[in-house]
Amino acid sequence: MSIFFLQLNILVDTGSSNFAVAGAPNAELTTYFDSEKSSTYMPLGIEVSVKYTQGSWIGTLGTDIITMPKGINGTYTINIATISQSDNFFLKGIKWQGILGLAYDALAKILGGIEPSLYKGEIWYTPIQREWYYQVEILKLEVGGQNLNLDCKEYNSDKAIVDSGTTLLRLPEKVFSAVVEAIIQSSLIQEFPSGFWSGTQLACWVKTEKPWTFFPEISIYLRDENVSRSFRITILPQLYIQPVLEYGQNLACYRFGISSSNNALVIGATVMEGFYVIFDRAQKRVGFALSTCAAILLSKPGKKLKKLEIDGSPVSEIKGPFTTADVASTCVSTISLHEPLLWIVSYTLMSFCGLVLLVLVILLLLPPRCRHHYTDNDIVNDESSLVRHRWK
Numbered sequence: 001m002s003i004f005f006l007q008l009n010i011l012v013d014t015g016s017s018n019f020a021v022a023g024a025p026n027a028e029l030t031t032y033f034d035s036e037k038s039s040t041y042m043p044l045g046i047e048v049s050v051k052y053t054q055g056s057w058i059g060t061l062g063t064d065i066i067t068m069p070k071g072i073n074g075t076y077t078i079n080i081a082t083i084s085q086s087d088n089f090f091l092k093g094i095k096w097q098g099i100l101g102l103a104y105d106a107l108a109k110i111l112g113g114i115e116p117s118l119y120k121g122e123i124w125y126t127p128i129q130r131e132w133y134y135q136v137e138i139l140k141l142e143v144g145g146q147n148l149n150l151d152c153k154e155y156n157s158d159k160a161i162v163d164s165g166t167t168l169l170r171l172p173e174k175v176f177s178a179v180v181e182a183i184i185q186s187s188l189i190q191e192f193p194s195g196f197w198s199g200t201q202l203a204c205w206v207k208t209e210k211p212w213t214f215f216p217e218i219s220i221y222l223r224d225e226n227v228s229r230s231f232r233i234t235i236l237p238q239l240y241i242q243p244v245l246e247y248g249q250n251l252a253c254y255r256f257g258i259s260s261s262n263n264a265l266v267i268g269a270t271v272m273e274g275f276y277v278i279f280d281r282a283q284k285r286v287g288f289a290l291s292t293c294a295a296i297l298l299s300k301p302g303k304k305l306k307k308l309e310i311d312g313s314p315v316s317e318i319k320g321p322f323t324t325a326d327v328a329s330t331c332v333s334t335i336s337l338h339e340p341l342l343w344i345v346s347y348t349l350m351s352f353c354g355l356v357l358l359v360l361v362i363l364l365l366l367p368p369r370c371r372h373h374y375t376d377n378d379i380v381n382d383e384s385s386l387v388r389h390r391w392k
């Protein structure tokens with residue numbers, strides 16, 4: 001993507017809806033957008049600050065003209081937030097200088113089209129449940145081919161979304177515990193550092209030994225467009241046991257690419273890297289197909305693999321159709337059911353507060369005779385009356 005004469009790499013994020021670029025020098029970045037150098041930049045004079053689940057930034061809004069080398073044809077005038085200050089946003093080693101949020105807004109309509117060279121096999125589509133995030137319906141989870149057997153509403157509590165801006169696969173707490181339990185059960189490893197699952201510790205193996213053979217694959221079943229069918233996307237351990245650093249001469253250390261969440265199941269980059277994902281808003285659906293570049297993403301730089309493989313093994317699978325006869329007709333908890341209850345609760349609390357306030361006001365306004373006035377003529381306790389008697 002270019003901003004005038006300047007070329008920037010932009011992270012496409014389906015979980016947010018801003019277009020924001022670095023607008024000031026930053027230690028982690030090689031370049032930034034200097035709005036003063038662009039003759040087409042128009043300041044709007046509005047300050048914006050955005051917080052993500054990780055990181056935040058502050059910037060100012062303006063408009064400018066952009067072109068994108070691939071995907072769309074032409075130049076566009078769009079709103080741009082130039083980031084002047086950020087915290088935990090531009091991380092070490094990133095190769096982008098801006099973020100393009102594709103969560104339902106006007107800009108996203110100009111992006112689109114399917115690129116046949118980037119996927120292979122069939123595209124499977126799942127309907128978008130609600131147009132805010134890319135919310136989908138998850139019917140079932142399997143670890144090593146074993147159904148977790150949770151109530152399917154647990155997988156969608158309180159929503160299941162596809163979000164390219166989230167790094168990990170995030171699971172609701174209950175589902176997370178069940179998945180970790182199932183992985184421990186089916187993995188061939190006896191002991192893990194306790195912090196491995198919570199993401200605070202790495203697990204290391206001798207470099208020559210690849211740990212992936214010890215771990216099970218994980219499958220997510222999604223509702224098909226035909227509601228009586230489902231399809232499943234499967235990630236192999238190569239995607240969720242992620243190499244992060246090398247230690248000394250012989251050790252390679254890995255992190256657990258799944259974390260727990262208290263408000264959503266998020267199909268993040270851990271899963272999306274294995275697939276070609278199509279965000280089809282026009283038809284309110286998200287498509288999944290096998291990606292042809294999954295292996296390239298994960299292989300060492302300079303060593304291009306043409307097939308969907310790491311060290312000769314595939315990292316993802318997609319399969320269907322399956323029947324949905326064994327799952328509930330809907331696994332998405334409907335918000336309309338919760339809303340009246342919440343209203344009742346808030347009205348009750350409000351009435352209670354009102355009542356307390358009323359009592360306080362009444363107490364304040366009560367005639368003064370109820371209060372104690374310590375004057376010479378109005379003696380109220382025994383001790384002072386004793387003193388008075390003595391004076392007599």
Ligand SMILES: *[C@@H]1O[C@H](CO)[C@@H](O)[C@H](O)[C@H]1NC(C)=O
Nearest residue numbers: 069070071072073074075113
């Ligand atoms: C892009 O636009 C040009 C001129 O309007 C046109 O000739 C070309 O075919 C378009 N390319 C695509 C891929 O739509």
Ligand SMILES: *[C@@H]1O[C@H](CO)[C@@H](O)[C@H](O)[C@H]1NC(C)=O
Nearest residue numbers: 225226227228229321322323
């Ligand atoms: C939906 O799937 C069911 C079960 O596979 C099939 O019998 C039915 O014909 C399908 N409906 C449509 C409209 O394709």
